[in-house]
Amino acid sequence: MPSFKFLSSLRLTVTLLGFAMVLIFVATITQVELGIHEVQAQFFRSWIAWWDIMPGSKKFSIPVPGGTLLGILLIINLLAAHGARFKLNWNKAGMIVIHSGILLMLLGEIFTGLLGREAQMVISEGEILNYSTFPREVELVVIRPDGDGLETVTAIPQARLKDGAEFPFGGFSVKIHSYYPNSEILPDSEATDKFDKTRATQGLGKDYAVLRTPRESTDDRRDLVTAFVEVIPDGGISQGCWLLSNAFKGEQSFEAAGRPWKMSIRPRRIYHPFSIKLLDFSHDRYLGTDVPKNFSSKIRILNPDTGENREDLIYMNHPLRYGGLTFYQAGFENNDMTSIFQVVRNPVWTLPYISCAMVGLGLLWVFSQHLIKAISRRNKISPAP
Amino acid sequence: MSTLRKITAWLIPALCLLYIASAVFDATRPSTGLNFKNFGTLPVVSNGRVQPLDSLARNALLSIHGKQSVPGDDAPAAPAAWLAELNFKPELADTRKIFPIHHDDLLGLTKLTRGEEKSYSYAQLQPSFTAVQPEAKRIGATDSKTWSPYEKALMLLTRNLTLYNQLKHALALSGQDHLESAFNLFLTDSASSRLGLVSDWAEMTEVYTTPSGSGADGWRKLPDSLIDASDERALHPATLAYARMGDAYRAGDTAAFNSAIKDYRAWLLENRPDHLKKSSAETLFNSIAPFYLCMVLYVIAFLCAIVSWLWQGTTFRQAAFRVLLIGLTFHTLGLVTRMMLEGRPPVTNLYSSAIFIGWGAIILSLAIELFHRNAIGTAVASVVGFATLLIAHHLSLSGDTLEMMRAVLDTNFWLATHVVVITLGYASTFLAGTIALVYLLRRSFGSIPKNTAASLRGMVYGVVCFATLASFVGTVLGGIWADQSWGRFWGWDPKENGALLIVIWNAIILHARWGGMIRERGMMVMAVFGNIVTSWSWFGTNMLGIGLHSYGFTDAAFYWLSAFMISQVIVMSLGLIRERGPQKPSGQVESLG
Numbered sequence: 014m015p016s017f018k019f020l021s022s023l024r025l026t027v028t029l030l031g032f033a034m035v036l037i038f039v040a041t042i043t044q045v046e047l048g049i050h051e052v053q054a055q056f057f058r059s060w061i062a063w064w065d066i067m068p069g070s071k072k073f074s075i076p077v078p079g080g081t082l083l084g085i086l087l088i089i090n091l092l093a094a095h096g097a098r099f100k101l102n103w104n105k106a107g108m109i110v111i112h113s114g115i116l117l118m119l120l121g122e123i124f125t126g127l128l129g130r131e132a133q134m135v136i137s138e139g140e141i142l143n144y145s146t147f148p149r150e151v152e153l154v155v156i157r158p159d160g161d162g163l164e165t166v167t168a169i170p171q172a173r174l175k176d177g178a179e180f181p182f183g184g185f186s187v188k189i190h191s192y193y194p195n196s197e198i199l200p201d202s203e204a205t206d207k208f209d210k211t212r213a214t215q216g217l218g219k220d221y222a223v224l225r226t227p228r229e230s231t232d233d234r235r236d237l238v239t240a241f242v243e244v245i246p247d248g249g250i251s252q253g254c255w256l257l258s259n260a261f262k263g264e265q266s267f268e269a270a271g272r273p274w275k276m277s278i279r280p281r282r283i284y285h286p287f288s289i290k291l292l293d294f295s296h297d298r299y300l301g302t303d304v305p306k307n308f309s310s311k312i313r314i315l316n317p318d319t320g321e322n323r324e325d326l327i328y329m330n331h332p333l334r335y336g337g338l339t340f341y342q343a344g345f346e347n348n349d350m351t352s353i354f355q356v357v358r359n360p361v362w363t364l365p366y367i368s369c370a371m372v373g374l375g376l377l378w379v380f381s382q383h384l385i386k387a388i389s390r391r392n393k394i395s396p397a398p
Numbered sequence: 399m400s401t402l403r404k405i406t407a408w409l410i411p412a413l414c415l416l417y418i419a420s421a422v423f424d425a426t427r428p429s430t431g432l433n434f435k436n437f438g439t440l441p442v443v444s445n446g447r448v449q450p451l452d453s454l455a456r457n458a459l460l461s462i463h464g465k466q467s468v469p470g471d472d473a474p475a476a477p478a479a480w481l482a483e484l485n486f487k488p489e490l491a492d493t494r495k496i497f498p499i500h501h502d503d504l505l506g507l508t509k510l511t512r513g514e515e516k517s518y519s520y521a522q523l524q525p526s527f528t529a530v531q532p533e534a535k536r537i538g539a540t541d542s543k544t545w546s547p548y549e550k551a552l553m554l555l556t557r558n559l560t561l562y563n564q565l566k567h568a569l570a571l572s573g574q575d576h577l578e579s580a581f582n583l584f585l586t587d588s589a590s591s592r593l594g595l596v597s598d599w600a601e602m603t604e605v606y607t608t609p610s611g612s613g614a615d616g617w618r619k620l621p622d623s624l625i626d627a628s629d630e631r632a633l634h635p636a637t638l639a640y641a642r643m644g645d646a647y648r649a650g651d652t653a654a655f656n657s658a659i660k661d662y663r664a665w666l667l668e669n670r671p672d673h674l675k676k677s678s679a680e681t682l683f684n685s686i687a688p689f690y691l692c693m694v695l696y697v698i699a700f701l702c703a704i705v706s707w708l709w710q711g712t713t714f715r716q717a718a719f720r721v722l723l724i725g726l727t728f729h730t731l732g733l734v735t736r737m738m739l740e741g742r743p744p745v746t747n748l749y750s751s752a753i754f755i756g757w758g759a760i761i762l763s764l765a766i767e768l769f770h771r772n773a774i775g776t777a778v779a780s781v782v783g784f785a786t787l788l789i790a791h792h793l794s795l796s797g798d799t800l801e802m803m804r805a806v807l808d809t810n811f812w813l814a815t816h817v818v819v820i821t822l823g824y825a826s827t828f829l830a831g832t833i834a835l836v837y838l839l840r841r842s843f844g845s846i847p848k849n850t851a852a853s854l855r856g857m858v859y860g861v862v863c864f865a866t867l868a869s870f871v872g873t874v875l876g877g878i879w880a881d882q883s884w885g886r887f888w889g890w891d892p893k894e895n896g897a898l899l900i901v902i903w904n905a906i907i908l909h910a911r912w913g914g915m916i917r918e919r920g921m922m923v924m925a926v927f928g929n930i931v932t933s934w935s936w937f938g939t940n941m942l943g944i945g946l947h948s949y950g951f952t953d954a955a956f957y958w959l960s961a962f963m964i965s966q967v968i969v970m971s972l973g974l975i976r977e978r979g980p981q982k983p984s985g986q987v988e989s990l991g
Contacts, residue, residue, distance in 0.1 A: 023913030030906045034899055038934075041895045045942050053890055118874075122888060131885065299446025300615050301604045305805040306446075330809045330883045341885045357885030365887045369874040376867040383863060387856060391769070 021093035114371030121364030184270030218256025438478030441677035450677035568605035688732035695725035756786030758825035820872025826865035831929035896935030
C-alpha cells in the first residue's frame with residue numbers, strides 16, 4: 014500500500030524533523046518580539062504557525078507547520094515505521110526501546126499540557142494563605158459577608174466578562190457596563206482625550222479615567238483588567254457605576270437587597286485543603302554585588318484534615334511536594350518581605366524521567382553494538398599494528 | 399624505522415616539555431626588588447568572592463585595555479604592579495594609556511586627536527568628563543537594545559572609567575602624604591571628625607580588603623575597617639599592612655614594602671590560611687597561564703600532523719600525538735585547578751564551557767586516533783582545542799571567569815550532570831563537523847584515497863552517534879533540572895530550543911543515512927551544518943536577549959559568529975560540487991601507519 018509505505022518511510026521522518034527544526038528556530042527568534050507564552054500558543058500548540066518575517070511589522074508572514082501538527086505526524090510516522098518493520102530480536106530491541114521512550118516523552122508533553130496547572134502563591138511574612146492565584150487570569154468576585162468572619166464568594170470567570178453581561182444575585186444584579194481586557198488607568202486630571210468618557214459614580218475609582226490598550230504579550234508585563242460595573246436592584250434603576258480593576262488592591266463595598274456586599278476584580282484563585290504560613294523569607298547577596306546567593310522561605314504547613322502542623326524550608330532547587338502540588342521558590346517582592354512560590358500540579362511529572370532513562374540506555378545499547386562491529390571489522394582487515 | 403626518525407619523534411615533544419618547564423620556572427621564580435609576586439597573592443573580596451589582588455588587576459586590565467599589560471617603556475611589568483601604582487602613585491598611573499577609543503565620534507567628544515596608538519590615559523580623558531557624563535546619563539536612560547555604536551562605545555568607556563576609579567580607591571586614601579599616620583588619627587579622640595571623609599571613601603570602592611568575621615561575607619572595605627579601628631582603638635593588621643605598603647612604595651623603600659607584605663602574609667597564614675592558600679594558588683595559576691601554553695602546543699601538534707601527511711608519515715604522526723598528549727595534560731591540569739578554586743564541576747559559565755568543549759573534543763579525538771592511527775584524530779583535536787581556547791580567551795575579556803554562581807544555578811549535582819553532558823554533546827557535534835571539514839577540504843584539493851575516505855566516514859558516523867547520545871541525554875537532564883527547580887520540564891526557551899536543535903539535527907543525519915538518502919559526501923555536508931547548529935545554540939541564543947552586561951562583547955561576537963557560519967556554508971557548497979574527472983590512484987598524499 015503506497016500511502017502506508019509513505020507514512021512509515023524514513024524520508025517522512027527526516028522531512029518532519031527538518032520542519033521541526035525550522036519551527037523551533039523560527040519560534041526562538043520570534044521570542045524577541047512576542048513573549049514566551051504567546052510563542053508557545055502560536056507555534057507549538059498550533060496546527061499552522063505564521064512566521065512574521067519582519068518581526069513586529071505584520072506585513073509579511075509565511076506559514077510553517079505548527080507543533081501540534083508535527084507532533085501528531087511524527088507519532089503516526091513512528092508507529093507506522095515500527096508496525097511495518099517490527100521484528101523482535103536483539104538487534105532491533107535497542108531501537109524499539111529508544112523510540113518507545115521518545116513516544117512516552119511526546120505523550121508526556123501532551124498530558125502535561127492537558128492535566129498540568131501552574132499557579133502562584135504570593136505570600137507575605139506572617140500571612141496565612143489557603144489559595145494560589147493564576148497571574149495571567151482574573152475573576153470578578155461578589156462577596157456576601159455572613160458574619161463570624163464567614164463569607165459567601167461568587168466568582169465570575171474572566172471568559173464571561175463582556176460588555177453588557179448581567180449576573181443576577183437574588184434581589185439585584187451586577188451588570189458589566191464596559192469591559193477592558195487590558196487598560197491604562199490615570200487620575201482624571203492627567204487623562205488625555207483618548208481616554209474613555211465613562212466615569213465611576215461610586216467607590217474608589219470615581220476620579221479615574223480608563224484607556225483601552227492592547228493585551229500584553231511579553232512575559233514580565235501583566236494585563237490591567239478593568240470594568241465599569243453597575244449594581245441594579247430587581248425592577249429598579251441603577252445604584253451607580255463602580256470602577257473595578259486588578260490594579261486596585263482590596264474590595265469595594267456597596268449596599269444591595271438590604272445588606273452590605275463587596276466586589277472586586279482579582280487574580281483567579283484556586284483553593285487548597287491546607288494552609289501555608291510564611292514564617293520568614295531570606296535573600297542573601299554575594300558581598301559587594303547584586304548577585305543573589307540564595308533565596309529561601311521558611312514556612313509552616315497547616316492541614317486541618319490530617320492535623321499536620323510542621324515547618325519546612327523551600328529554596329532554590331529544593332521545592333516542597335505536598336498534597337499533589339509542588340511549591341517552588343520563584344521570586345520575591347516588596348523589599349524581601351513577600352515571597353512568591355510557583356505552585357504546580359503535574360500528575361505525569363515522572364514520565365520524562367522514565368523516557369530519558371529508556372532513550373539513554375537504548376542509544377547506549379545500539380551505539381555499543383555499532384562500535385563492537387566496527388572494531389571487529391578493523392581487526393579483520395588489518396591486525397592492530 | 400631508523401634511529402634518527404625515532405629520535406625526531408621524541409625530540410619535538412621533549413622540546414615542548416622544555417618550553418613548558420621554562421614557563422613554569424618563570425612563573426614561580428621569586429621577584430627581585432619590590433615583591434609584586436607576593437603582593438599579587440594577597441586575598442581580597444571582590445565580585446562576591448575571595449580572590450588575589452593579581453586576579454583583580456588582570457581582570458580589570460582585560461576589561462579596560464583588552465590585554466593584561468600596560469603600554470609604555472617605564473610601565474609596570476605585572477598587572478599587580480600596575481594595581482600598586484594605581485593605588486599608591488595614582489598621578490603616575492593616570493598617565494598610562496590604557497583606555498582604547500575606536501569610535502571617531504567619541505574621540506571628537508573627548509576633543510582628543512588620533513595618535514599612533516588608539517589608547518588614551520585617564521589624565522588625557524579627565525578634561526572631557528564634563529562632556530561625557532551628561533551623555534552617559536542620557537544614554538543610560540534609554541533601552542540598551544537601541545544603542546548606536548557610538549552610544550555603546552561611550553557606555554563602555556564610562557563603565558571602564560568607573561571600574562578604574564573603584565580600583566584606584568581600593569587600597570589607599572587619596573591626598574594623604576603618609577598613610578600610616580593618617581590612619582593612626584582614627585585611634586585618637588578626634589576620630590569622629592574624620593568619619594565623614596571615610597564614608598565618602600567607602601562610596602568609591604567595591605573591594606573588600608580586610609578580613610573580619612568568618613567566611614567571605616564578613617570582609618570589610620578599607621575605609622570601613624577604619625571606623626572599626628576607632629571603636630577598637632587598634633588598626634586591623636590588614637589595614638596597617640596596606641598603609642605600610644603604600645608608604646614604602648611611595649618612598650621607594652623596597653625592604654619596608656616587602657616586609658609589610660611578609661608580615662601580613664604571616665598573619666593571614668595564622669588567621670586565614672584557607673583564603674591565603676586559595677589566593678596563592680590562583681595567582682600561580684594566573685601566571686603560568688596553562689591554557690595559553692596549550693594553545694602553543696596545539697599549533698605544534700597540528701603542524702606535525704600536516705607534515706606527517708605530506709612527508710615522513712610515522713615519525714611526525716607520533717610526534718604530533720605526543721605533543722597533543724602533553725597539551726592535553728596541561729589542559730586537564732588547568733581544568734582541574736579551576737574546579738578546585740571554584741569548588742565546582744568543570745562548566746559554570748560560557749568561558750568554562752569553551753575550555754571544556756575543547757577538552758572533551760580532544761579526549762574523543764584521542765580515541766579516534768588510537769583507533770585509526772592516521773593523524774586525522776590528532777589534527778582535528780589540535781584544531782578544535784586551539785579554536786575553543788581562543789574563544790575562551792576572548793570570552794575572558796568580559797571579566798572575572800571564576801565568578802560566583804547565581805542562586806538558581808547553585809547546585810553541584812546538576813552542574814556535574816546536565817551541564818557536563820550537554821557540553822560533551824556540543825563538543826562531539828563540533829568534532830564530527832570538524833572531521834567532515836577535513837574530508838571536504840581535502841576532497842576539494844584532490845580526490846581522497848579510498849581507505850582514508852572510509853576511515854573519515856567511520857569517524858564522522860561514530861562521533862555523530864555519540865553526539866546524539868550526549869546531546870539527547872544532556873537536553874533531557876536539563877529538562878529534569880528545570881522540573882526540579884521551576885516545576886516545568888520543558889519551557890521552549892532559547893537555550894533549551896538550541897539544545898533540542900542539536901539533538902534533532904544529529905537524529906536527522908542518522909535517519910537520512912539509514913534510509914539511504916545520503917551517502918558519504920552527503921553525510922559530510924550535513925555534519926558541517928552541525929557546526930552551524932551548535933554555534934547557534936552555544937552563542938546565538940545568548941545574543942537574542944542583548945542585555946546590559948553583554949554590550950561590547952556581543953557585537954564582536956555576533957560578527958564572528960556570522961563569519962563562522964558563512965565559512966561553514968562555503969565549505970558545505972564545496973561538498974555539493976561533484977567529483978571532477980576519474981578518481982586518481984590512491985596512495986599519493988596518504989601515508990598510513
